[in-house]
Amino acid sequence: MSAEPPPVSAPAAAPGPWRGVLTRFRRHRLAAAALVALVLVGSFAFVGPLLWRYGHDEITPDNSQPPSAAHPLGTDSLGHDLLAQVMRGTQQSLLIALTVAFGAAVVGTVIGIVAGYYRGRTDALLMRLVDLFLTVPTIAVAAVLGHNFAGSGGGWVLIAAVLAALMWTSVARVVRGVVLGLREREFISAARALGSSDLRIMLRHILPNVAAPIIVSVTILVATAILAETALSFIGFGVQPPDTSLGLLVANAQSAVATRPWLFYFPGLVILLIALSINFIGDGLRDALDPTQTKGPRRRRYLARPAERTDAVPDDVLLSVRDLRVVFAADSGDVSAVRHLDLELRRGEVVGLVGESGSGKSVSAAALMGLLPPTATVSGSIHFAGQELVGLAEPHFRRLRGSRIAMVFQDPMSSLSPVHTIGDQVAEAVRVHQGCSRAAARARAVELLDTVGIPDARNRLGDYPHQFSGGMRQRVVIAMAIANDPDLIIADEPTTALDVTVQAQVLAALRAVRERTGAAILMITHDLGIVAEIADRVAVMYAGRLVEVGTAADVFDNPSMPYTQGLLDSVPRLDRPADEELWAIPGSPPSMTALPAGCAFAPRCGIRTPDCSAAVPDLVPVTAGHLAACLRLTPLGDARPETATTSSIPERP
């Protein structure tokens, strides 16, 4: 639908994921400990032999000795010192595993990048190759080849080569997946448009971006490789005597578990320790390389504290939110997603809640529905139809959900269960709250689907969501929302994911629903066009706070807070793509973990004064029923701030 290509800046690679990796890795305590353990095992294997008085292949005169000061682990029947043997075994196993991982990384990366970059026939061919390697039972082939090489005395390098040849597929698959996704990104298309050669694009632009997933999957591969090698040596097709590996040591100790248990336990535990450490390190790396991933809290802290309400809520007010706050506990500190929300909805009223993404609209909606994750702490007051919802026990909340308050989510493609029929899902919405018969529920489902304009509803009950278009699915969701004649429908960006033409139809369905059921609607959106079309009143959120509220006419004709003014200046016009994000306000919303002091909008505000950063401005009346939170409240026209700038699209070189 986009009328213009996205602005193209210099074809730089995406910002590297490397910043802060070390810090984040160190914060992963288990992974850091695992790294220390691995270094210790490594020095035992590689430095130990240099310091120890016996060589692993040295035959001492003391055969079959129990542990002693001279031989801490004893000796075998040939007189080998077993400590020296364990050190050598660990060394060989580590050497093989690391070589396997390295070889598999190289082969897997090359094949994965080529497959993902060229796609089409090349991809199909290479993936068939991957299939081939997956059909073959690795251990059998490794045993066959290991047996071949055992005679030739090739030692660890050959075993490593065999295993690497069998194990590169996992890396190739991961890399291919990432590259397939990357190829669609602008910086790749830009590089291609600039005439860079394929090889150069792959090396300069793609490789750095797949480095993170490669590192993680190769790390894990080291553990897989060490388990494979030791198993192979255990069954006699890996490292051959007189050399040794941890697997071979365990095999030799099998018969003596009862008499000399340390010979069995020690090498086994070393394998376990190595594999365990590597897995933890891999885990730590995954988290460190992917900063967007939030790890869960150590403690649950679902607390809800309803505020004392002294004010009486008038009868015609359906929903009255006072000083709502939502704080998430996260690894990187608390996130105050909603910091102060005051909102009122009268029965049957449509209120538009607008604000840039990240301003806390969805979190507020989740608080109203009681759908916040356990990491959230809610405080303040939500008064709904005579009940306080903050702190309401789940069984009571459940009875409200879907019956008194219903919700429509943003993405209709994902908000219906893919494995249940439409009829089942709609009828279920009816049955949850109205213990009626299956047949009655189905009849009602047909009626509901008719209401939202699904043609031939009766015959489509047995269809699955994937057989419906996006707009149709959203209507199905709306049908579910009105199944029990709710008092309030919360629609969280119900049209954002849809095409412009379909948006209008879905809006029409919502309007029809409102006429028919008289439900109040909280319409969350960042599209002011939609608000203008449907809302009676408008509430504007910025960085978790309500910054302006009033009737649609008040807010549209007399926007009083600079942020609202900026929003209005950036209303999508017919000559601009409708799905475009708000781009006219310079800068971007503040991070919710590091909010500026005072007015959160100050860094982007064209008319800020030093006072603005001193205290958070309160909502104050502009006219009756029209409130705004700005220290420099000025009527429209006077000091219209220059918040709007025209974005300039750089010329292509």
Added chain:
Amino acid sequence: MEIVGFALRRLLVAIPVLFVSTFLIFLAVAKSGDPLAELRERQPPVPPHTIAAEEARLGLDQPVLQRYWDWLTGVVQGDLGPSVDRNADIGMEIGSRLGITMRFVLIAMLIAAVLAILVGVVSAVRQYSWLDYLFTSTGFLFLAMPSFWLAVLLKQGGIELNTLAGSTLIYTVGDSSVIPPPTLGGRIADLAGHLVLPTITLVLINFAAWSRFQRSSMLDVLGSDYVKLATAKGLRRRTVLRKYALRTALTPLVTVIALDFTAVFAGAVVTETVFQWRGMGDYLLESINGRDVNAVMAWLLVAAVAVVLFNLLADILYAALDPRIRRVR
């Protein structure tokens, strides 16, 4: 019916793959050494014409390409070729050993899958609870556990238990007693008794990865919009979990388990050597050591067919579980 067509197509695609892999393996085993080495060096020496006859019987006097062609044409007609061991018929041998191995592989896969689902789902639903931490750390432990070491450990545990009790409480060697019990019930009990330790081994080394996978797929689904919407409808959490979350979260595991069949089989090879079962694993090692090309090829063929069948089963199950697949193609 559409599923069957889909499955058949998958089978056709697999044929060239099998063709290439069998050729490479054939080459590798054929080049791995002389299967008659032992015969040639026997004391007193074996008459040359006996050796020549053996060479002819095994086709060793032919160039390797010819041997592969003979093997291939034979296999297509159901003839797996002669074994180095004159008295053994490869087909019969594989048949009996496959029965022994599949017995514990299938049981172990089933138990491991059920366990993985339970553990994965509970971990996800009770994310960050002590139970989740417990399951997660056990999972990590078994992921890093060398299968053979675990097998020897369990075997030793069994032996010590028996010594302690003064009688055989638990079988630690073989797939059945040398002298089978006279009654049918006794025989079944005997087989089951021998199954215990190897099955536990195989379950433990496989369920860990699967439970991790199940946990993350369940977490994905729990965070999905349709689970949120189901909750927003006012359904009980139990209903949401059972009807909406579990159902979709199980589908990916089906594929993973089927694709992991080779890994389970590899684990079975190791487990069998420890518990001295006369199953497929034992046969593979024996055949490789004896440089018995035809036996190794038959083994791989069976394994590859099993893999293909498992993939097929995964596709069918997937289609049955996910209506989106059902209608495609």
